[in-house]
Amino acid sequence: MSGFDQKKIEIAVRMILEAIGEDPDREGLLDTPARVGRMYSEVFSGLHQDPREQLKTIFNEDHNEVVLVKDITFYSMCEHHLVPFYGHAHVAYIPQGARITGLSKLARLVESTARRPQLQERLTSTIANALVDRLDPAGVAVMIEAEHMCMAMRGVNKPGTKTLTTAVRGILATDTNKRKEVFDLMHNS
Numbered sequence: 001m002s003g004f005d006q007k008k009i010e011i012a013v014r015m016i017l018e019a020i021g022e023d024p025d026r027e028g029l030l031d032t033p034a035r036v037g038r039m040y041s042e043v044f045s046g047l048h049q050d051p052r053e054q055l056k057t058i059f060n061e062d063h064n065e066v067v068l069v070k071d072i073t074f075y076s077m078c079e080h081h082l083v084p085f086y087g088h089a090h091v092a093y094i095p096q097g098a099r100i101t102g103l104s105k106l107a108r109l110v111e112s113t114a115r116r117p118q119l120q121e122r123l124t125s126t127i128a129n130a131l132v133d134r135l136d137p138a139g140v141a142v143m144i145e146a147e148h149m150c151m152a153m154r155g156v157n158k159p160g161t162k163t164l165t166t167a168v169r170g171i172l173a174t175d176t177n178k179r180k181e182v183f184d185l186m187h188n189s
């Protein structure tokens with residue numbers, strides 16, 4: 001797998017402009033290939049990151065109840081059409097063994113995992129798995145609500161639909177009452 005190649009994107013975008021019947025040399029489009037390259041380096045910046053690296057900061061604190069960071073805004077790119085899907089992630093875990101992480105690290109985890117060609121299901125389960133790997137918590141629950149531009153502006157043309165995905169691990173996979181408590185917190189407070 002190679003790294004990020006700005007020059008190659010510029011060539012490709014120029015070719016796409018030609019292929020749709022545009023004139024890539026008209027004034028308004030002259031800088032577009034370079035601009036798109038810079039944009040892709042931003043929106044795909046998570047591609048060569050291991051999301052688990054975001055959870056390096058671990059504190060020793062004996063808290064064995066739910067920690068939930070909700071309404072984490074994210075933008076990702078649908079890997080089928082390379083158009084955005086975006087929405088909110090709610091990330092919860094129940095620590096054990098006095099291992100907690102910084103709250104911002106949960107948002108960084110979402111960010112790193114979202115910034116690559118992605119599927120909503122994989123985004124959800126990758127976040128859950130990273131928490132399990134790094135914190136060995138008693139339980140994890142991740143919920144993602146998103147709108148897919150590929151369903152809104154083309155194809156089936158259904159703007160306003162929301163896709164909701166969840167990933168639960170540990171006690172939050174096995175204990176239905178605990179899971180309901182966490183899902184209620186995600187949605188109702």
Ligand SMILES: Nc1nc2c(ncn2[C@@H]2O[C@H](COP(=O)(O)OP(=O)(O)OP(=O)(O)O)[C@@H](O)[C@H]2O)c(=O)[nH]1
Nearest residue numbers: 078079080085118119120121148150151154155156
């Ligand atoms: N499961 C899943 N599907 C997705 C996601 N993002 C986009 N899709 C779907 O990927 C599918 C690709 O279907 P194809 O039939 O190969 O492509 P298409 O002809 O462009 O499909 P339409 O979108 O139905 O026009 C579509 O049903 C999209 O809605 C995602 O995150 N998860």
Ligand SMILES: [Zn+2]
Nearest residue numbers: 078080081150
């Ligand atoms: Zn799509």
